[in-house]
Amino acid sequence: MSDTEYPLNDALRTRLESNLERFERRGHDDDSLKRAAVTLLLLDDDHGNACFVITRRAPKLASHAGQWALPGGRLDPGETPEDAALRETAEEVGVEIEPDRILGAMDDYPTRSGYAITPIVVWAGNAVTLNPNPAEVAETYRVPLAVLEGDHVPRLRTIPESDRPVISVPMLGTNIHAPTAVFLYQLREVAIHGRDTRVDHFEQPVFAWR
Numbered sequence: 001m002s003d004t005e006y007p008l009n010d011a012l013r014t015r016l017e018s019n020l021e022r023f024e025r026r027g028h029d030d031d032s033l034k035r036a037a038v039t040l041l042l043l044d045d046d047h048g049n050a051c052f053v054i055t056r057r058a059p060k061l062a063s064h065a066g067q068w069a070l071p072g073g074r075l076d077p078g079e080t081p082e083d084a085a086l087r088e089t090a091e092e093v094g095v096e097i098e099p100d101r102i103l104g105a106m107d108d109y110p111t112r113s114g115y116a117i118t119p120i121v122v123w124a125g126n127a128v129t130l131n132p133n134p135a136e137v138a139e140t141y142r143v144p145l146a147v148l149e150g151d152h153v154p155r156l157r158t159i160p161e162s163d164r165p166v167i168s169v170p171m172l173g174t175n176i177h178a179p180t181a182v183f184l185y186q187l188r189e190v191a192i193h194g195r196d197t198r199v200d201h202f203e204q205p206v207f208a209w210r
Helices: 010-022 081-093 145-149 180-192
Strands: 034-044 050-057 072-074 102-105 115-125 137-144 155-159 162-171 174-177
Touching: 010 102, 010 115, 010 180, 034 081, 034 180, 050 081, 050 145, 050 180, 072 081, 081 102, 081 115, 081 137, 115 180, 137 145, 145 180, 162 180, 174 180
Parallel strands: 034 115
Antiparallel strands: 034 050, 034 072, 050 137, 102 115, 155 162, 162 174
16 A cells, blocks of 8 residues: 555645646547546545545446446537536536536547547545436445555556456455556556556456457
8 A cells, every 4th residue: 555645635736737738648539439538536535635536337237337437428419528527427426517627638548348438637626525326326435546556556467368458456445447447547647647658558358348
């Protein structure tokens, strides 16, 4: 575990926003990929630590039921990734966010299931109440940013089905895999530390390919 602590304060917000502003994100313009967005929603816990929100998807969803995920989903016609991220955040975890709370975007990640997902970093602020929609979300978790500084982040392994390394992030007593893992890793690398770290070369586990 890391001894690093990140209090949710104005200094952290300025740091994240500045690092994201200077970052030259990579998009994926392949027309064969469906467009989606996810939200890296930043808020505090009971101790004032900066956290991101991760969810466990409802068990009866048609796709990826029960899996770990960030709030997000497919873009509606005419939506930008930012629009979709804020809409999905409201629909899934019951948090209404104004556009001026968006800190920036990171690299698109093309998934094996045919999506190009844009991660949007959003500052929710202090004393935010989560109200998950039970039709979509089974559980919500506030995970301290400090978890991303752990000794085993990221965890990489090889599989016979691909020449790309499978990435995961250990937390909550399990391993969170790509695509969520790549967004969490890039949140640490780009937004927190200001590094130009790319993630689209990382692989998903085979169970997530469909």
